[in-house]
């Protein structure tokens with residue numbers, strides 16, 4: 001049974017031009033011990049998926065799903081308290097923008113102390129617990145590569161450089177020893193050495209502590225090094241998902257193909273100085289969503305049928321949503 | 332921090348300096364003889380004129396006389412009121428506390444009512460409670476202060492006759508002038524009917540204070556509500572929920588502090604607006620404060636008093652603004668480092 005299982009997640013948000021479906025029938029699942037990559041251009045709704053999973057959306061937005069299960073229990077029908085109990089001990093999230101996810105008026109020590117649940121502490125008096133929390137916090141900071149922990153812990157977020165805050169939010173998410181880590185662009189803008197360090201840490205935790213990871217990024221290189229499987233998102237629709245190796249070898253959806261082609265490091269056959277392939281146009285804005293398959297206007301294979309939303313089809317555990325997938329030519 | 336304090340002190344000194352210079356210039360801009368405008372002595376004879384010329388150093392050029400003027404201002408010699416013949420400085424020190432007293436009570440009351448209402452309203456955003464509070468604050472915000480004051484007099488003083496409509500305390504009580512704050516003065520004095528006088532003074536305070544409170548309170552409700560809504564919508568609040576904290580923990584530990592700190596300066600700055608309104612209300616309630624005093628001075632073309640009153644009020648406002656700025660900075664040093672003053 002998958003740890004997290006989402007089927008047909010639809011999110012309607014109210015904008016100045018009316019209600020729009022920012023997410024349209026998204027499917028996503030994360031298995032135990034799996035690293036799942038969630039890939040898509042910026043603006044495709046990755047962060048919205050993350051926020052729907054942990055319930056951090058404005059209350060007036062409409063979230064519906066056929067299924068949104070955590071270990072078989074439906075998250076959407078749970079009470080807020082039950083949901084918080086899950087996000088407290090089993091699921092952690094690293095938000096996209098570390099600075100905005102930190103309380104500007106509290107020291108980092110206070111903020112990381114809050115995330116450490118009581119069950120990680122030994123039995124002891126409350127004054128001992130403070131010291132225990134401190135030592136757990138320090139250990140976590142060392143793991144993500146913050147050496148000057150004292151300075152970091154007694155600072156306020158605006159006193160530290162952004163990359164330290166970024167590492168701190170990762171440390172904070174890991175402090176509760178979760179089953180699933182949802183990391184929204186955790187390595188964005190990091191230096192390459194720092195990035196490798198973080199990716200190594202996550203891989204190690206994945207192997208040793210059986211931490212499942214939902215890794216949201218558009219950094220294909222980082223993903224290919226980390227992920228077991230991948231879900232590709234385009235404009236609020238999940239277009240393809242499956243095992244990493246399978247998708248790399250044989251993408252079925254035109255968008256996935258374009259995405260992979262645009263990453264030079266994925267193409268061994270690329271001659272030097274060859275033009276990189278990319279799709280015409282840009283991702284549509286929410287007020288001008290095409291009907292049916294949202295890739296339609298940009299898709300090189302689009303035909304008349306594409307104004308109808310394609311159903312999800314699958315070959316083994318490789319899912320895709322396209323009327324004219326690529327394998328038809330080759331077959 | 333020292334740089335910051337230095338800058339603020341610098342700002343204070345320079346602003347006060349400019350205010351003094353401005354009030355000096357007024358003596359020449361008002362119609363009539365500058366000497367009369369400065370001293371308050373009408374139609375001086377030749378000998379007195381020479382004396383005054385010398386006193387104000389008007390015969391020694393502009394800068395010398397300006398400098399002389401500063402020294403006199405600091406020495407408390409602000410000229411003589413043309414109406415009463417008594418010292419302008421003394422009259423200012425008598426009337427200004429009455430205005431400040433009124434404003435302070437109104438401010439405290441507004442904060443006590445406005446902050447909790449604003450917080451409740453913000454926390455129940457888009458619910459019935461929020462809409463109710465918001466509509467009331469909109470009404471309170473739109474009602475003109477002077478009209479409200481008149482209405483209150485009409486209802487509570489004239490129709491119902493439950494509250495007095497003018498002055499600070501009934502003429503029956505002879506309150507010794509000490510601090511200038513009537514409640515304090517009564518408490519400090521050893522007069523006969525202290526309790527009764529206190530009650531009487533309190534009853535006199537109710538209407539003017541209330542008419543001032545309505546506007547300021549509505550403003551505070553709106554400010555607080557907006558700030559609470561913004562903060563509760565922010566990512567770090569969502570993140571705090573995701574850490575598994577309950578709503579009350581989130582509100583107490585992350586919500587309120589962040590909502591209130593940024594609006595502190597705006598909140599305390601309401602006090603200066605309140606002082607302005609207080610001057611209007613004073614006239615209506617014949618409250619012996621500086622507003623009423625200045626209106627009288629204007630009616631009677633008492634230029635030394637007008638000059639003195641304007642100087643006094645602006646000095647109070649400027650010193651209050653700058654000292655509050657410093658105080659808030661000392662309390663909450665973590666708000667973004669602003670070295671320069673902000674409007």
Ligand SMILES: Nc1ncnc2c1ncn2[C@@H]1O[C@H](COP(=O)(O)OP(=O)(O)O)[C@@H](O)[C@H]1O
Nearest residue numbers: 013015022041042043044045046047048049286
């Ligand atoms: N609070 C919001 N109000 C209105 N639209 C939003 C809001 N948050 C995100 N969106 C819209 O939803 C879409 C997806 O955003 P996001 O999930 O942040 O994309 P990604 O994380 O993939 O870059 C964008 O088009 C964005 O404009």
Ligand code: SF4
Nearest residue numbers: 293296299306322323
């Ligand atoms: S359904 Fe049509 S438009 Fe959409 S990706 Fe497939 S071929 Fe392109």
Ligand SMILES: [Mg+2]
Nearest residue numbers: 043046047096
């Ligand atoms: Mg994003």
